[in-house]
Amino acid sequence: MPENAVTREELRSLLARAQMLAAQAESITSTSAGSSREVADGYRAVVARMVARELGSIPVARLRDVTEGRLRLGPIESRYKTVAQLQNVSAYTLMQLPGVGEATASQVVAAVHTVARTVEDGFRLRIDLDASDPVTTDLLRSTWRYDSVTRAVAPVREPAGRMSNELERLAVEAKPAGYGALRSLFTSRAKKDGARAAVERIEQWMRWSDSPANAAAWTGAIAAIQAPTPSAADAWRAFETRSPEFYGALGEVVDLRLDVGSAQGFLPAEIVAKVEEQLLDTSMLKVSLRGYQSFGARFALVQRKVIIGDEMGLGKTIQALAVMTHLASSGKAHFLVVCPASVLVNWIREIRTRSDLQAYQLHGPDTARQQGLWTQRGGVAVTTFEGLRRLSLREVPLLVVDEAHFVKNPTAQRSQLVASWIAGAERTLFLTGTPMENRVEEFQNLVRYLQPQVANRVNPSHGLAGADAFRRAVAPVYLRRNQDDVLMELPDLMSVEEWESFGPSEAASYRDAVMGGNFMAMRRAAFDAVPVTAATKMARLLELCDEAAANGHKVLVFSFFRDVLDKVAESLGSRAHGPLTGSVPAAKRQAVVDGFTAASSDAVLVAQIQAGGVGLNVQAANIVILCEPQVKPSAEAQAIARAHRMGQVRKVQVHRLLVENSVDQRMLEILGAKQALFDEYAAKSDLASATPDAVDISETELAKTIVAAEQERLARELMEQQALQ
Template sequence: MAEGGSTDSGAPTGRAARELLTRADGLLAAARAVLADHERAVVAVRTALDPLLDALVRQDLAAIPVSRLKDVTEGRLRIGAVEQAGFTTVGQVYAASRYELRQIPGVGAQTADQTLAAAARIAHAVRDTVALRIDVDAPDDATTALVTAVYRLVAAGPDVRRAVDGARRLSDRLGPLLAAAAPARGRLRLVFARRRVRAGALQAVASVRDAVADARERELPLLFGQVSVDLLRDPESPVAAWVDFELRSAEYYSLLAELSGTGPDRDAAEGFLPSGMADRVRGLRLDDARLRVSLRGYQSFGARFALAQKRVILGDEMGLGKTVQAIAALAHLAARGETHFLVVCPASVLINWAREVRARSTLRALPVHGPERAAAFAEWRVSGGVALTTFDGLHTLEPGGVRPGMLVVDEAHYVKNPETRRSRAVAGWSRRTEHVLFLTGTPMENRVEEFRSLVRQLRPELAPAVTPTHGAAGSQAFRRAVAPAYLRRNQQDVLTELPALVQVDEWEEFSEADRAAYRAAVEAGHFMGMRRAAYARPESSAKLQRLRELVAEAAENGAKVVVFSYFREVLDTVREALGDGVFGPLTGSVEAGRRQRLIDGFADARGHAVLLSQIQAGGVGLNMQAASVVILCEPQLKPTTEHQAVARVHRMGQIRTVQVHRLLATESVDQRMLDILARKERLFDAYARRSDVAETTPDAVDVSDASLARRIVEEEQRRLGAG
């Protein structure tokens, strides 16, 4: 057998086989190292988490009367003697030992054991429901240890899941193969092996070669090395971990819910679907190889619902991540071989869609909009990816021979009237596509006719069965009636494990009028004019259009909204655009008593209401926790100004998750400000923001207004060739 040759089957032998097996040993060691590093990180989190959960469980058990032990045993347990001995709560029994209970007159070994078992069952049920809340304003040693432990997993990013899954599969595959291939590690050993053993070894070598080649093609060696390093990286300091927690708290809570096994009620998280349908959706394994984000449990279920039911409406309440669920469904289909996808949305969110697709997945986003629309669409037909177009542009696109793997229609209530051109265009593409996903935050149980119109495009056989009676019977009755085509979850049902703050950057593209106003301000070197330019032409303002949409969606969900801007002129424009029934604006010239009356009126208003405020006035000394939606009309020069304004809403007494929407214009002063401010030292920001001085005098820790303004004006003049 020649040194370094191969068999008839192509399996390497001799030196080539030994080198291959050595490489495979290294790959297997790297895979096992990733698994070990991940396990250590998980154990560290659980070690810090368990005492905190135990304390919450004990707190809840202390409020449960001892008589509830009889309910667990359906009345068979006699606890009279236990009660007479002074045990009044389940918590006291749970903390007791078998020996202590045996000392009670009339309590034998069997009764003691049954009593402790009943208390343990209640404790187990309580543990499944407790929700840990981490108070960033009152960190202690226990929560700091937990945040620091979770930091390693969060900082390592979404690649951790892919690395661990890949390492586990590779380890399961390579381990037995390398054992079977052992005779091929030595020439003489292989020569003198029995024929069956030799044949098995050579076959195993061939399989090892395939496994190594597949791992290299998927870039697993590089991934394993990077993730192992990331999982071993501690934060620079406890404060650094707390800073990261504030910036990405949703990811921390998502991981904690996953590791603790706690979370929202399953029926609510699954939209009260019938059990058989929910089982079928749960049974679908979501392929996340093309995703760059970890999904929360309810988000994973939403994506699987869209895939399993194929033609559906996802109607989750505003702020629950409908976009990322849609992207997860697209990524799953892409991992299974689909190449072309189409997203239709209002022009105001097209840029956001492009950014989200690129940030949350490895899919290629291709905006099909504007003067280059035809060329972009032709490129998509040839090369594939996620084509992003608007309702008004869709009718100009001819599919030709392309059948998208999925059609996603955002803000689907735009096509509720089947007679409009946009609805006919959507229907035409829908008929060509097996998977169709409509997204809308509008609660359909309040608009049964609108729902029936939408569902006719998706599942015409279901439409006749939907009547106004279903809506009148309440949301759960409506959802069960339309379950095959509709999934909706509310914040209060599924965000129990999350902190009460969700921040969204709403990127908009200037309209032509916006762009002209902006260029004029740049040419004049007018920094404040540049910041206001997006609202200079209200009739065509892209930001104002998005603001109207956000307010309308909040109105549909009965949520109160606070709109902040630095500029009185912008608030006047917003007030005129929204019409009657708007409170404010609160400005520095409004005396304190009237300010409080405005806020009280806003809080007392039934259901939806809008309050306008200058950010300087609303950010100091006023509590606005009646609101659950904050809209920032433009970014601020001082990050602390935004922080203080949002804190008026997101504070003690707030019972709903707060959504913060920051309206931003691409290729503008907004983007330049964020780029420059992002370069500031994050830790310095955090130390300063946590200090009393920073809270009372933001100027002390922020960059100079004048230098920042001058720098941005000069950059924009150079970019636009103006001034």
């Protein structure tokens, strides 16, 4: 072997490339770290400002509470009014005030620090839409940059770090390989051997960087770190449409101070420990996971066949995708999602936009071809409960059943078909926000598909015994988190009761319906007027829509009744999108939602409340109008959650249209008592809104009770009127 492995010119060219790669590697590692520091600095600036605002609302007199009333604050209060004004004031400065001694000054400074720490410890970040806020704008811009850089750099971060450390040293060690014959003569054998080894190592790095996959990843990383920081306007637009991704990326850098117990669903310590040990490969995901979402995905991986029953709006779909992408990264190929037709299109979209997995729609005229492609290539097949009948049974690494409460009846044909697929699946993930619609026994049926031994330990008494007993019984199979526990940034939900009185024509229609015992006609009577815009409820609805449009807000209108929705749509004219009903095909349904999302701020989406309970994600709207009370309050809660969910960045207003001394008032009185029972038990339990049986009552029972009460009331009023004549 020749003394020199390369010529002087070849070595010079090799070292030049090595120098360029080393500089790029250093840029990758330093930019990634720098973008993280910018986010942390921006977050601290937001926290400091919010703490200062809070302290500005606390009068100095409150400092007595910290010291059990021992402080003499009279002289200080004459100069300082709020705790914020004292935040940066030293004890020496306070001692310059007449009547303030060293002990008092020191106690005041200590008390201010205590209050400030308490406020900061209780801080929970929630970003409101305010593009004029420079501090929050800087945080959003740095978070966007961090997220884009982190994702682009992830595939090459580890080799870039090693390359940055090695190449500079290797370049020095390789220089003797280019020495001329005379100089080489006076170079030790060890240095020459070291030089050849260094050259070989540099060439290995060159070959690594020249491979197509690595070259593409490297180029993408360099492009991301060289891209300019997004403008303020772009950052706010992105946040408005993708706020969960912003919060997810932010949570990777700073502690958003979420309730860890809530994020973990209050599972027993031994299960939490196993879940925490489970690694999660998210390299095939295109979005950041929230902490509780990562925990949910790892729970599904560890426990293998489980129910994720998170409250609506918490991203159950993305948790399922995280499980799929983790398994795909380890070589698993074929995944199957079974769901109602109403959410099939949404599943296809989520898979394609939020992961690197291929999606195949096994529903409709192209089913056979799509199934062939799925069988051949692998990926995620999405079908309906009906479509599952036409699929050949096969083993899959993961079966996902969305809206799993659809199979709560084990004797139903679709339930038995799903059960046969579960038997051949390595893992099964049930997704449902309402896993127990009526009784604990029905929830037990869902568990029996997955972990029969757990189902055998569940009995109706667990529900009666309260949350702790139920939690212990179902912990190995069931994970549930509530919005209020894990989404600290979720905007406020404001509910307004819009009370109206019947006009003459509506009153006449209502009396006829009551006397005829027609409960459904009673509920619709408030929209019986000619023209319909003269009806008091309709007039108020149009006012609310006009006000919303003037303030740049979009509106959702829900009613149980199709004819009411038709009247609403007719009255709104071109502003109306829909009506969406259960009979609207899934593809058309999504097209209506897309049109509403893309429309201007005066848009109103009109939908049957039954259609609002499944598969409708409309964060574009933040005004919700309910045309009448519902027999099942859970239906209202589900419809509202379509707007008040993760991704919503505006405060959500819910307006309930009600008529006094009518069926509306009677329904609220009766259901209010049921709601109190629900709040007493379910809101404190793992079941939360999964127990609508605690609120919902028989429609027949409710109708009889209300019709009888209203007949009696109207008869009494008629007698009183006759007595006055």
